[in-house]
Amino acid sequence: MRKRISKNPEANEPQTLREAVPPFGTKEEVEPMVRTQIYLSKAEHEFVQSESARRDEPMAAVIRAFIEEKMVIPDHVWQQNPLLDPPADDPAFAGHEDGGINHDHFVSGSPKKYKKANGKWIWKRLE
Numbered sequence: 533m534r535k536r537i538s539k540n541p542e543a544n545e546p547q548t549l550r551e552a553v554p555p556f557g558t559k560e561e562v563e564p565m566v567r568t569q570i571y572l573s574k575a576e577h578e579f580v581q582s583e584s585a586r587r588d589e590p591m592a593a594v595i596r597a598f599i600e601e602k603m604v605i606p607d608h609v610w611q612q613n614p615l616l617d618p619p620a621d622d623p624a625f626a627g628h629e630d631g632g633i634n635h636d637h638f639v640s641g642s643p644k645k646y647k648k649a650n651g652k653w654i655w656k657r658l659e
Contacts, residue, residue, distance in 0.1 A: 570595075 572580065584591045610616070628638060630646060633653055637644045647656045 580591050580594055583594045587594060589597075628634070630644070630648070630653065631638055633646045634644045636642045645656060646653045648654075
């Protein structure tokens with residue numbers, strides 16, 4: 533079955549729930565919700581149903597809570613991520629001293645862009 537596309541652009545927008553009411557006691561506005569349909573396996577459906585009963589909330593609210601949880605990146609991910617730590621010093625490393633700043637030279641053979649002068653790395657004008 534093919535979906536018919538209307539020439540009216542508003543007809544092609546997803547259905548939204550415009551009667552969304554903010555939680556009692558708050559003055560903030562609630563963003564309208566878009567109607568959608570999903571298919572769940574039997575195990576997924578039973579899990580969401582049991583969570584719904586445990587929380588005493590509708591299944592849709594449980595699914596929205598799961599999605600909102602995944603949308604937020606917790607602060608500890610940025611603070612305790614070992615990939616963001618500086619590398620450990622290795623006294624036995626025998627690589628190039630300028631491998632980090634002249635990496636193009638060592639990877640693809642291009643001319644070196646930096647040279648060491650008086651103990652500092654300075655940009656070398658390419659001629």
